[in-house]
Amino acid sequence: MASGAAQMGARVVLIEADKMGGDCLNSGCVPSKALIAAAQRAHTFRHGGLGTAGSAPQVDFPAVMAHVRATIAAIAPHDSQERFEGLGVRVIRARARFASDREIEAGGQQIRARRFVIATGSRPAIPPIPGLANTPYLTNETIFGLDALPRHLIVLGGGPIGIELAQAFRRLGAEVTVIEAASALGREDPDLAQVALAGLRAEGVEIREKAPALEICGSAGAVEVKTEAGTIRGSHLLVATGRTPATEDLGLDHAGIETHDGAVKVDAHLRSSNRRVYAVGDVAGRGQFTHLAGYHAGIVLRALALGLPARLRSDHIPRVTYSDPEIAQVGLTEAEARALWPDIEVIRTPLAGNDRARAEGIDAGLLKLVIRRGRPLGAGIAAPGAGEMIAFWALALAARHKLSAIAGTVLPYPTLSEISKSAAGTYFSPKLFANPWIERMVRLVQRLP
Ligand SMILES: Cc1cc2nc3c(=O)[nH]c(=O)nc-3n(C[C@H](O)[C@H](O)[C@H](O)COP(=O)(O)OP(=O)(O)OC[C@H]3O[C@@H](n4cnc5c(N)ncnc54)[C@H](O)[C@@H]3O)c2cc1C
Numbered sequence: 345m346a347s348g349a350a351q352m353g354a355r356v357v358l359i360e361a362d363k364m365g366g367d368c369l370n371s372g373c374v375p376s377k378a379l380i381a382a383a384q385r386a387h388t389f390r391h392g393g394l395g396t397a398g399s400a401p402q403v404d405f406p407a408v409m410a411h412v413r414a415t416i417a418a419i420a421p422h423d424s425q426e427r428f429e430g431l432g433v434r435v436i437r438a439r440a441r442f443a444s445d446r447e448i449e450a451g452g453q454q455i456r457a458r459r460f461v462i463a464t465g466s467r468p469a470i471p472p473i474p475g476l477a478n479t480p481y482l483t484n485e486t487i488f489g490l491d492a493l494p495r496h497l498i499v500l501g502g503g504p505i506g507i508e509l510a511q512a513f514r515r516l517g518a519e520v521t522v523i524e525a526a527s528a529l530g531r532e533d534p535d536l537a538q539v540a541l542a543g544l545r546a547e548g549v550e551i552r553e554k555a556p557a558l559e560i561c562g563s564a565g566a567v568e569v570k571t572e573a574g575t576i577r578g579s580h581l582l583v584a585t586g587r588t589p590a591t592e593d594l595g596l597d598h599a600g601i602e603t604h605d606g607a608v609k610v611d612a613h614l615r616s617s618n619r620r621v622y623a624v625g626d627v628a629g630r631g632q633f634t635h636l637a638g639y640h641a642g643i644v645l646r647a648l649a650l651g652l653p654a655r656l657r658s659d660h661i662p663r664v665t666y667s668d669p670e671i672a673q674v675g676l677t678e679a680e681a682r683a684l685w686p687d688i689e690v691i692r693t694p695l696a697g698n699d700r701a702r703a704e705g706i707d708a709g710l711l712k713l714v715i716r717r718g719r720p721l722g723a724g725i726a727a728p729g730a731g732e733m734i735a736f737w738a739l740a741l742a743a744r745h746k747l748s749a750i751a752g753t754v755l756p757y758p759t760l761s762e763i764s765k766s767a768a769g770t771y772f773s774p775k776l777f778a779n780p781w782i783e784r785m786v787r788l789v790q791r792l793p
């Protein structure tokens with residue numbers, strides 16, 4: 345947002361209280377994906393397959409963490425103070441707070457501006473479970489600082505953070521138990537979630553669902569979580585039970601900025617109840633993804649720099665959980681679509697029928713397509729690399745393409761992505777084959793000289 349505005353010629357002040365790059369770079373997407381990549385190597389090595397023998401990987405945990413830190417360091421220059429200053433942004437490294445409806449205070453400086461954008465993100469939500477506050481626990485802010493592999497990691501919460509890290513730590517050699525109050529990956533289509541969860545369970549991750557934690561106790565190296573179904577004992581506890589928008593101590597009341605469920609309340613243009621102030625990313629309460637924050641920034645930039653307000657859309661925003669297999673979704677799931685329309689069609693294409701999947705020895709995987717009146721409303725994929733494969737459907741939904749455009753696209757053979765074209769083909773097959781009108785036409789054409 346700040347770099348875009350500066351490059352378009354606006355005068356910009358960027359205020360950052362902590363590390364440049366925010367959660368995604370320092371304690372979110374980047375370290376988690378680097379850890380997952382190392383864990384994937386260990387897993388491939390351990391299992392071999394397709395005629396190659398597996399063997400116990402020699403996991404050097406400090407070296408894995410060095411890879412995580414090196415990945416952050418390699419990406420950091422893009423978000424650095426130096427880069428922003430080079431673009432002409434004035435950077436202040438301090439905590440910001442609204443002093444009035446058009447003034448911010450940060451590090452003893454008063455900044456008066458025509459427009460403000462709140463992009464303060466979110467922080468881990470810590471549930472009020474008896475004993476938790478007195479027990480040592482990890483969050484995404486501390487887990488990437490570990491220097492030794494936990495013997496037994498208990499993960500509280502089976503959302504994307506819990507599931508991604510549970511599988512990674514298991515693959516690196518830890519015993520892992522996930523304790524989930526409701527259903528693991530509960531926001532995803534259950535058919536797709538099951539593919540990923542079955543994969544985790546087969547690798548030895550214990551996932552206890554419908555098991556809210558009742559009480560927690562312990563000390564460093566020995567923690568206990570009590571549930572109705574029994575007590576789980578482990579060496580470390582990761583709390584991954586959701587996130588809270590970072591609005592505390594922002595002085596929002598000084599600026600007449602309203603909140604809703606802890607997030608800055610915004611309209612369809614991401615404008616808050618104070619017309620000078622916008623909110624983007626996690627703090628806007630419309631979803632918590634880096635690419636969504638980037639999309640928000642584009643909407644606000646258009647309005648602020650060019651005076652071209654745009655309405656927020658949400659029907660084309662993809663999301664991916666980087667388990668193995670990955671789960672990717674864009675648009676509506678089957679349940680979401682059924683709640684809106686009675687006349688939807690659902691196409692399920694198992695990955696097992698795909699030639700590349702056969703060659704790779706992939707037997708689990710599924711694409712689910714939700715269609716209404718010839719247009720895709722949503723696509724969900726559970727497969728290795730599903731996050732790459734969903735790009736195709738993200739474009740289809742963003743551009744509001746018809747399914748015929750997908751069926752008419754030529755994709756390279758043999759690729760896993762071909763299941764998307766094959767699913768679109770399944771939709772048209774009954775209309776083309778065993779259709780008396782088409783059969784009559786073909787007979788007619790064949791009589792032509
Ligand atoms: C473990 C984990 C893995 C994730 N993986 C993915 C993923 O793979 N893909 C994906 O799309 N998303 C992922 N996310 C979510 C993603 O990290 C967030 O959606 C994204 O970082 C939100 O960006 P943001 O700009 O809203 O906030 P942030 O990146 O959190 O940035 C907010 C910044 O504001 C600063 N700040 C806060 N308050 C103040 C203040 N008062 N004054 C000055 N500065 C302040 C903070 O220090 C921070 O640097 C993951 C999150 C976690 C925790």
Ligand SMILES: NC(=O)c1ccc[n+]([C@@H]2O[C@H](COP(=O)([O-])OP(=O)(O)OC[C@H]3O[C@@H](n4cnc5c(N)ncnc54)[C@H](O)[C@@H]3O)[C@@H](O)[C@H]2O)c1
Nearest residue numbers: 471501502503504505506524525557584585586632664665
């Ligand atoms: N790959 C990605 O894009 C990615 C990865 C990680 C995080 N994120 C973002 O960060 C957000 C937060 O992730 P998250 O996994 O922390 O949150 P989440 O809200 O998605 O999942 C938290 C889980 O914890 C469970 N839970 C809550 N209280 C509990 C309790 N007391 N005992 C047991 N279980 C409990 C909930 O039922 C839920 O399933 C995600 O929704 C996502 O938007 C994205």
